Amino acid sequence: MTAAQAHLSLCHLLHMILLISSIFHRVNSLENDTLLELKDSLTNGEKLTTWNPSTTPCNGNVPNWEGVLCMNDTVWGIRLEGKDLGGNIDTKIIMNLPSLITISFQNNSLEGEFPVFKRVRRLRSIFLTANKFSREIPMDAFDGMRRLKKLYLANNGFEGRIPSSLTTLPKLRDLLLENNRFEGEIPTFVRDNLTIVNFANNRLRGPIPKRLQNFSKSKFSGNSELCGSPFGECKVEIPTATIIMIALVVVAALAAITVAFIILQLFRPSSTNALQVPPYKKGASTDHDQMEQGCGKAAMVTVNKVDLSVKLTFLKDDTESFDLADLLKASAVVLGGGVFGSSYKTTLSRHKVLVVKRYNQMNNVTQDEFYKHMKKLGKLQHANLVPLIAFYYRKEEKLFLAGYVKNISLAVHLHGSRSEVNRRLDWPTRLKIVKGIARGLLHLYNELPSLITPHGHLKSSNVLLNQEFESLLTDYGLVPITNQEHARDVMIAFKSPEFKNHGRITKKTDVWSLGVLILEIMTGRFPANTFHYSKGGDLELTNFLDSVMKEDVTVDMFDKEIGGFDKNNEGEMLKLLNIGLSCCEPNVDKRWDIKEVVDRIEEVKENSDNDNDNDDD
The missing domain is CATH 3.80.10.10 (Ribonuclease Inhibitor)
Incomplete structure (x- = not known):
């Protein structure tokens, strides 16, 4: 290059710098003038x-x-x-x-x-x-x-x-x-x-x-x-009233003959429990899967007297009240049995379907402590939480009444057979589910600041999915009212690295549980310890995390059932997978807090070019 050419190039560069500076100055000046005009x-x-x-x-x-x-x-x-x-x-x-x-x-x-x-x-x-x-x-x-x-x-x-x-x-x-x-x-x-x-x-x-x-x-x-739901049914013309009457008679007869025994079973001490619940396939109890397969199978029931003088305590002011007698008259099916007790789907009317969960590992909690804590949980209201409606207190066991979610749990969608689910979970659906879980968990952190682990038992079987595949968390806030020996044995928070290594849980323990769940959602692998527990269960969960965290983070790690991922969403899927890995950081001091995790999850998009849309489209 000659000296003259070098001089021209330098002049051209300076001209470009001055031009860019001029444009930048005009943009800033325009913003100033615009805001002052506003x-x-x-x-x-x-x-x-x-x-x-x-x-x-x-x-x-x-x-x-x-x-x-x-x-x-x-x-x-x-x-x-x-x-x-x-x-x-x-x-x-x-x-x-x-x-x-x-x-x-x-x-x-x-x-x-x-x-x-x-x-x-x-x-x-x-x-x-x-x-x-x-x-x-x-x-x-x-x-x-x-x-x-x-x-x-x-x-x-x-x-x-x-x-x-x-x-x-x-x-x-x-x-x-x-x-x-x-x-x-x-x-x-x-x-x-x-x-x-x-x-x-x-x-x-x-x-x-x-x-x-x-x-x-x-x-x-x-x-x-x-x-319409959640209010009364819209008035419609019914041309065949006779068919409706016959249906009502049949339902009433079935409820009177076969179902009252199951509800009665709820109030019997757990030491005499003779109800047999078919185990979930793969050897894991369903906890709150809300699976109705096998619900019509025979169950051996022993009935004791029920103290109808003890009232249900309602937690929502806008809830239509009912009592134990109404529950006894209602139809019910067994949904499953988990580490806390059994769950029942109870139909009070065509427009009121509830889940009744029976807990028999809370008898170390005083009645006053229990009532105060339940009042806190009853105030929670969020689109990604299953709301608690009412509870029944007895020293030997407790009943929680919550709204029934029509779809089944995330665990069944991830690991069940095709006969159990209508469709597989694609990438947009999984991202939607993770964001719903994160928002629900953040709400628990914000509304229950005194709890070290606001959820404490976050796992795929405690995430229910409604018909729009929105996440609803359940079994949250139970650590303070669960017998501590039982909590240490079965609850996910007590499987964290900080508890295993130091015998303590922290404000970031639920973040670790969220990380495990994200990895399960993205890889489709089955962390056995989230369903059943034993000494071998701890090893299985450790092996699950080790097998994921030791691999190179590539698209090969994704669940093959996701399907349809390409270059447009591959980067976003890897981003979410890496968020899950960061949540599982064994060192609590280095692990993100809940706010940072939720912010990062919210930034993940379905496609990497989502925000490149033309504004004029």
Whole structure:
């Protein structure tokens, strides 16, 4: 290269640097001007005193202006909550913030027309709870917002029908619409991504869509004309009343003749228990698998007197009450027997089906301690937890009553035969299941901060799946009320490295259990100790972890039943597998805490190019 050519190349390089610097400066200047324009458009915007043209909104990842979220000198979010701001959000202004993906104006006094957020299609989160909006939202208000995940509109005065454009959004996960004046029917959502919803205290009517019927009754309360599960059946014309009457007579006869004995069995001391439960194939007890195979087989039952003066204690205010006498009249089938006791599916009516679980390893707990702990568990309410409805206390044994989940457990889906499950679990379904488990576990950590292990017995047979394959955790929060000798023998938390090596459990022990579960989900391998226990059981679980953790992390480790994975999702699947391995870190100090684990799981996508969609699609 000649000196002249070198000089030209250097000049060209300097020119490019100056050009890039100029563009970067113009982008920052545009953000400054845009935010200042937004400030001027809001009533009481002058209270945002740090929004000053003499400074920039961001300094790297650190905001200079209050309520601004920054990354790499760029504004990616606005969070102005409880600032007494009025007026409305002019979306023509915020369109000029190219990296904006979240916006929150909760607890202000915004009013008027619903902002035209579809102009800003890249938004992922919109939080407008507790403002003064009072008009109808256009049906097409969310057209094209393919990335929207969270929409919080509660505690306003919105009127009219729920916008139909919400029903087709591919990533919508949270939808809070309570305490408004929405009317008409709840629309049917095309996807089954919703994990947090609330439609309470509106003017809604008609049937609750099937995909939403697994949410609790409280999420729909205050709408007197809604019907369908979890409320009463919608009124329909029945042309053949005679057939219905015959069916009712048959059901009543079967309940009176064959089923009362099984419920009576629940109240008999465990030392005289003669109920024989067929074992789960592969030699593992089902615990809470909710498998109904073999339920019609004969069971030898010895019946003792039941003390009907002892009442059920209900944990939910919105639960329709019933008593022991109602249980005795109900039909029931044996679901299975596990390390704590037996489980029964009990049908009180066509619209009320419960699971009754019998525990006989809690007799070292005083009645006062037991009641206090159960009240804590009864307050838990989350889309990924099986809610406890009521309990029965007797020193020798306890009964827990919970909602019945129609689908069977994750364990059966992973390890059962094709006759036991309708379909195999593909990658999107497994990712959905893991995220549901993680969200449910995080909720336990947040709501039960005094517990060292908020779950304590996390395993695939204690993860139930509803018809939309959403995860529901069960058998949580039992460590404080379980006889400690029994807990050490059977509960998963006590199989952790920290307990084996140091005789203690920690706040990260449930994270270790989550890691084991993720590895089981992704590899399809069967960690035998999560189902039955013995001295050999500990060895089996250790061998399971060693066999996974010593291998090279490649696609060869994945369960072949996942099927259909390719280069688009291979990276995300490996990412989740590595998260599971990190959760199983033997050194507690190096193991992630629950918040970091959940954050990393939430970042995993179905496809590695999910966020590369064209905003104009």
